[in-house]
Amino acid sequence: xxxxxxxxxxxxxxxxxxxxxxxxxxxxxxxxxxxxxxxxxxxxxxxxxxxxxxxxxxxxxxxxxxxxxxxxxxxxxxxxxxxxxxxxxxxxxxxxxxxxxxxxxxxxxxxxxxxxxxxxxxxxxxxxxxxxxxxxxxxxxxxxxxxxxxxxxxxxxxxxxxxxxxxxxxxxxxxxxxxxxxxxxxxxxxxxxxxxxxxxxxxxxxxxxxxxxxxxxxxxxxxxxxxxxxxxxxxxxxxxxxxxxxxxxxxxxxxxxxxxxxxxxxxxxxxxxxxxxxxxxxxxxxxxxxxxxxxxxxxxxxxxxxxxxxxxxxxxxxxxxxxxxxxxxxxxxxxxxxxxxxxxxxxxxxxxxxxxxxxxxxxxxxxxxxxxxxxxxxxxxxxxxxxxxxxxxxxxxxxxxxxxxxxxxxxxxxxxxxxxxxxxxxxxxxxxxxxxxxxxxxxxxxxxxxxxxxxx
Numbered sequence: 001x002x003x004x005x006x007x008x009x010x011x012x013x014x015x016x017x018x019x020x021x022x023x024x025x026x027x028x029x030x031x032x033x034x035x036x037x038x039x040x041x042x043x044x045x046x047x048x049x050x051x052x053x054x055x056x057x058x059x060x061x062x063x064x065x066x067x068x069x070x071x072x073x074x075x076x077x078x079x080x081x082x083x084x085x086x087x088x089x090x091x092x093x094x095x096x097x098x099x100x101x102x103x104x105x106x107x108x109x110x111x112x113x114x115x116x117x118x119x120x121x122x123x124x125x126x127x128x129x130x131x132x133x134x135x136x137x138x139x140x141x142x143x144x145x146x147x148x149x150x151x152x153x154x155x156x157x158x159x160x161x162x163x164x165x166x167x168x169x170x171x172x173x174x175x176x177x178x179x180x181x182x183x184x185x186x187x188x189x190x191x192x193x194x195x196x197x198x199x200x201x202x203x204x205x206x207x208x209x210x211x212x213x214x215x216x217x218x219x220x221x222x223x224x225x226x227x228x229x230x231x232x233x234x235x236x237x238x239x240x241x242x243x244x245x246x247x248x249x250x251x252x253x254x255x256x257x258x259x260x261x262x263x264x265x266x267x268x269x270x271x272x273x274x275x276x277x278x279x280x281x282x283x284x285x286x287x288x289x290x291x292x293x294x295x296x297x298x299x300x301x302x303x304x305x306x307x308x309x310x311x312x313x314x315x316x317x318x319x320x321x322x323x324x325x326x327x328x329x330x331x332x333x334x335x336x337x338x339x340x341x342x343x344x345x346x347x348x349x350x351x352x353x354x355x356x357x358x359x360x361x362x363x364x365x366x367x368x369x370x371x372x373x374x375x376x377x378x379x380x381x382x383x384x385x386x387x388x389x390x391x392x393x394x395x396x397x398x399x400x401x402x403x404x405x406x407x408x409x410x411x412x413x414x415x416x417x418x419x420x421x422x423x424x425x426x427x428x429x430x431x432x433x434x435x436x437x438x439x440x441x442x443x444x445x446x447x448x449x450x451x452x453x454x455x456x
Contacts, residue, residue, distance in 0.1 A: 018379070117262070158405070190450065372405040
């Protein structure tokens, strides 16, 4: 604890990096994009103050390179979704459900499994804009439909865009990503079960339908040991198809037909993963090439290609710049030992009991920033340093941060606003967030209990 007394300036800088973004977003309503620019400038000033001017370019290069790798897979995932949309598969899928009429198991399966699958493939609020309109076509009122979309996709957020929130932790703290995915999947499974229980209560599902959903969800656990960042993707699509085929065989074949591009992608990614072809660059290249393949296969006018690129850049351009800036800030914090200093201070003042609120830290981080990835970039070094200080398993601690951050998506104003625009109910997203917030304790409580068990 002497380092705290000897370096009060470093402790102040550490608190500034963690607390300032929350303050700027909550009080001044600044976007995470603007906050990342401000925080980046402050990080450079801290470097100068701590006499590390000669290393600034090196820190920026290392952090920026990590951000670019992460951005590649985000870009390819969102590009694939836009190709899927342009080819008309999504519209055909909507028509199937519209014709089928309202059914509680379909609503639950769409809200939980299909939205989770879309989140794993795309992220960035896409599940809410895809699934919530589908729910409206099944007779759910728009406010409830938006709430269902927010709640239903949150279990899968740690694996968004093929695992970006989890991969970014591994990249920043340089921890074994496969162990991190394994433990994250275990906690994610707890969240998935909680989600099914919540929807059973909301929709008044029959016990048989609840058991179908629970049985389908169990594939996440064995997959987590073999498919890593694709386990959520495969769980989402598999569980969705299982529940639909068991409950509605007549429309099952049509659904498979219209999910064909996604299914092909999932199979190819899984095969590559099993043979050791994985990582940011390889996965993003694969997703992008398969998207191009489908454009060619369905004889789409290739002039549409630049239009899709423009659409993707417009949607995620600022997010990519934000991630690159945040990874630069994280690299600077790591090299200057800022989070280590703060972790020692926290350990000194709270001891082991800080572990209990780690999922809540992730939850609040995502609520404030609108992104589990951003939450993980801001807090993962702190959690990692704390686990080392207290001699706890860092993989488990970071998994709690990760899954807590994922659950924060259900009350994210940023995602709710995107969904409300898609449903033409702008201004009423607060009502949907209220519904989700009331259920949030059901999701967080099992994680608090898990943390307590870990303490003992």
